[in-house]
Amino acid sequence: MKNLLFIGLITLVMLLAGCGKGADSPKGFSLPKGNEQNGELVFNKYQCLACHTLEGYNDADLGKVFADPIPLGGTSAKVKTYAQLVTSIINPSHELAPRSHALVPVVDDNGQSKMTVFNDVMTVTEMIDVVAFLQPKYKVKPIQYTNYLQYQVP
Structure with missing residues (x-):
């Protein structure tokens, strides 16, 4: 029994070790730290406010692409990570839910x-730099859980 458990454990470890993505693994990928002030200049240079909104920023001279621009920054229950922001720029379709009616104005x-x-x-x-500028604009609001009273048996 002991030997069977040991062999099962070794097999499990070998299977888990083989789950790496090899050449497609993101391990070791890192970008240098960006400059927040330069990121603001980049944000304006590429006219991001034509499609997005960002609290504290407005460009009345800029034509809007969407009737309801996509908000950047703000408060959410989920952390917007550096990697998520980079991915949103280099692969904007990455997290879009297929056939979502809410996305009709922003998808082809x-x-x-x-x-x-x-x-x-870019x-x-x-x-x-633009990621360094945007990341601090996201604030995390902890999820508010409902406190249910426990039933007491008399």
Whole structure:
């Protein structure tokens, strides 16, 4: 019995070790720290307010692409990580829910984001700077749980 348990444990460890993504693994990927002030300049340079809103920022001279611009920043129960912001810029369709009616104004007929893919437009330095500018604009609000009274048996 002891040997069978040991063999099962070794097999499980070997299976888990084989679950790596190999060459596609994100392990070791890291970008340098961005400059928040330069990120604000990049945000304005690429006219992000044409499609987005950001509290404290307004450009009345800029034509709006959507009737309801997509908000950036704000409060949510989930942390918006550095990696999520980078992914949102380089692959804007990454987290879109297929066939979501709420997304109709911001997706094309193929379900892809209408956001310009900036991979061939924006430099890596500009991208990490705009992420450094945007990340502090996201605030985490802890989820409010309902406190139910426990039933007491008389």
